[in-house]
Amino acid sequence: MQPVISLENIWKIYQTGDVEVTAVRDVSLSVQPGEFIAIMGASGSGKSTMMNTLGCLDRPTRGRYLLDGVDASALGRDELADIRNQKIGFIFQGFNLLSRTSALENVELPMMYGGHRLPAKEMRERAMRALELVGLAKRFDHTPNRLSGGQQQRVAIARALVNQPALLLADEPTGNLDSRTSIEIMDAFQSLNEKGITIAMVTHEPDIARYTKRNIVMRDGVIVSDIIVPDRFNAKEEMRKLDEEHQAAKLVK
Amino acid sequence: MKLTATFRIALRALKRNKMRSILTMLGIIIGVAAVIAMVGVGNGAKSQVEAQIATLGKNMILIFSGSMTSGGAKGGWGAAGTMKVEDAVSIVREVPGVTMVSPEIRSGAQVAAGNQNWFTSILGEGPDYFDMRQWEFSSGSSFTEQDTRSANKVAVIGKTTATQIFGEEDPVGQIIRVRNVPFKITGVLKSKGLSLMGSDQDDVLVVPYTTAMKRLTGATSLRGINVQAASDDIMNRVQDQIGALLRQRHNIRPGHDDDFTVRGQQDIAEMATAQSKTMTILLGAIASVSLIVGGIGIMNIMLVSVTERTREIGIRMAVGAHGWDILLQFLIEAVTLSSLGGLIGIAIGFGTAQSISHFVGWPIMVPPMYVIGSFFFSAAVGVFFGLYPAKKAAALDPIDALRYE
Numbered sequence: 001m002q003p004v005i006s007l008e009n010i011w012k013i014y015q016t017g018d019v020e021v022t023a024v025r026d027v028s029l030s031v032q033p034g035e036f037i038a039i040m041g042a043s044g045s046g047k048s049t050m051m052n053t054l055g056c057l058d059r060p061t062r063g064r065y066l067l068d069g070v071d072a073s074a075l076g077r078d079e080l081a082d083i084r085n086q087k088i089g090f091i092f093q094g095f096n097l098l099s100r101t102s103a104l105e106n107v108e109l110p111m112m113y114g115g116h117r118l119p120a121k122e123m124r125e126r127a128m129r130a131l132e133l134v135g136l137a138k139r140f141d142h143t144p145n146r147l148s149g150g151q152q153q154r155v156a157i158a159r160a161l162v163n164q165p166a167l168l169l170a171d172e173p174t175g176n177l178d179s180r181t182s183i184e185i186m187d188a189f190q191s192l193n194e195k196g197i198t199i200a201m202v203t204h205e206p207d208i209a210r211y212t213k214r215n216i217v218m219r220d221g222v223i224v225s226d227i228i229v230p231d232r233f234n235a236k237e238e239m240r241k242l243d244e245e246h247q248a249a250k251l252v253k
Numbered sequence: 254m255k256l257t258a259t260f261r262i263a264l265r266a267l268k269r270n271k272m273r274s275i276l277t278m279l280g281i282i283i284g285v286a287a288v289i290a291m292v293g294v295g296n297g298a299k300s301q302v303e304a305q306i307a308t309l310g311k312n313m314i315l316i317f318s319g320s321m322t323s324g325g326a327k328g329g330w331g332a333a334g335t336m337k338v339e340d341a342v343s344i345v346r347e348v349p350g351v352t353m354v355s356p357e358i359r360s361g362a363q364v365a366a367g368n369q370n371w372f373t374s375i376l377g378e379g380p381d382y383f384d385m386r387q388w389e390f391s392s393g394s395s396f397t398e399q400d401t402r403s404a405n406k407v408a409v410i411g412k413t414t415a416t417q418i419f420g421e422e423d424p425v426g427q428i429i430r431v432r433n434v435p436f437k438i439t440g441v442l443k444s445k446g447l448s449l450m451g452s453d454q455d456d457v458l459v460v461p462y463t464t465a466m467k468r469l470t471g472a473t474s475l476r477g478i479n480v481q482a483a484s485d486d487i488m489n490r491v492q493d494q495i496g497a498l499l500r501q502r503h504n505i506r507p508g509h510d511d512d513f514t515v516r517g518q519q520d521i522a523e524m525a526t527a528q529s530k531t532m533t534i535l536l537g538a539i540a541s542v543s544l545i546v547g548g549i550g551i552m553n554i555m556l557v558s559v560t561e562r563t564r565e566i567g568i569r570m571a572v573g574a575h576g577w578d579i580l581l582q583f584l585i586e587a588v589t590l591s592s593l594g595g596l597i598g599i600a601i602g603f604g605t606a607q608s609i610s611h612f613v614g615w616p617i618m619v620p621p622m623y624v625i626g627s628f629f630f631s632a633a634v635g636v637f638f639g640l641y642p643a644k645k646a647a648a649l650d651p652i653d654a655l656r657y658e
Contacts, residue, residue, distance in 0.1 A: 052652055055571075057571065057651050057652050057655075058652060077575075077576060078575045078576065078577075081570065081573050081574060081575050082573060082575075084571060084572065084573050085572060085573020086573070090571050090572065092655070096564070096567075096568045096571075096655065097568075098565055098568060100265075100269065109568075109569070109572055110572040110573055112255070112258055112574075113569070113572060113573040113574045113575070113578060114573045117255070159572070
């Protein structure tokens, strides 16, 4: 099967004044369809650079990046924008929804751009389906400030899914959420992954990484470990445990 | 991205900061309003003046005695008393293209009939005067050539004077006394309304100029001569030839000032509109300064808006917006701002012109060309001053924009 992500000897070197900083050195990586990976590492390990490269927000200095079979390492600004539009769904730590814009319109946003033009009615239907998938169809007309953090992140997930991308890219998706909501979001990711969607997630929390199938750890711009998660968390199971603990705590009181 | 969707986003962004949007538009609003008001009032004035000029008659040339600019003290038109009846006779005889002349005497006098009296202006004219000025009679007719030759005591009465002295009665055939000299009324003139100077043209009693000279004023010189040319296109030539003839007759050597003034109907129109031209230039200057300042205001606010919405730009770019999409979004926002200001300015301009017209008493006229023109000009201001901020937004790096706090 053709890998979704294929990095071949990727280098990323930043030029800050006279100093050259090598953020990523000679990284190769292959991710197959249906995988759910976590890229981990301390700050400065190169994981943000990896994220930007995988997300086609930035081009590698050297090396080749094939995304869903398309060479994205030598494309121009607008072509990269089209790739992001068609093949990648972004989920950010800060949700990055448009404020004072309804959930539905936020989800419609990716369909507004790119080469294809859908009729307004179909755009709306597709956005509603994406919202249903994350369980927020009822709140389609709410603006982000009327939604909780978890709900906002689920709107962001719906937005990421709406163009049926080859890859979901999540950058610290639980960074701004409490532990309970974090589990909710991981539950959403796990069920999407079960439906066959490939997910790559950047996180520095080992707990969160344990919900994924494969953990890649980076340090100083290189991959130092790449393992299949042995005892994977199941979000539904964890949620039940959390509820039980909560209950127990109440009884003690 | 679809243009309609972009337009909707722009409108929403402007609605979000209502106060700011309105303040930003103010420059454009004032500029466009000034243009519309200026054009409306100016054109109204022009048509008003043209209508008044038309009451003079057709292809009229007015010759005034005495130069308007002779020496330090200006006696006013006709004060010098340099024009003679013989000048009028020689003009009609020697200048080709002159169809009619009417020597003019002007005076003011208390007139009375029965137990009514009224102060009115007394005009001494030739019998052709009414034809020249296309002044029709509501009853009776003009005095005759014979009346003029014999200096008969006959008069034609203006509408205002007739109403003041005779009320509803028909004055034709009645006697009116001017400085105790009885005059027989031969005709009543139709109303001509206000003159260019704002005086009532109907408040008049017209008598033969010979009668005026001999029996009323005792003057031997004329105030001026009314001349009619055969057609519009020979006006300039006729004016020049009259000037040359009069210089010769008055023995004025080259290099010396004329002791008379020759004015064509068009010159009078130009003099009358000169004032409104000054106002037009002044308002035009205000308008253009205001539009430039308004444009700079738009540029300023758009730059602020781009900075404020850096993250939004980042999000849009992350989900696939091209630089062009972002550029268009901000450009449309700037154009919406400026053309909305233009529309409001047009409305306010009409309102202002309307209320000015209330005070000055003439109707306003704004040609549709100016309305369309000022709308498109304000839109163009938006494009011009919105381009730089929009380009700045489009050139943002998506990674930096997403990280912007």
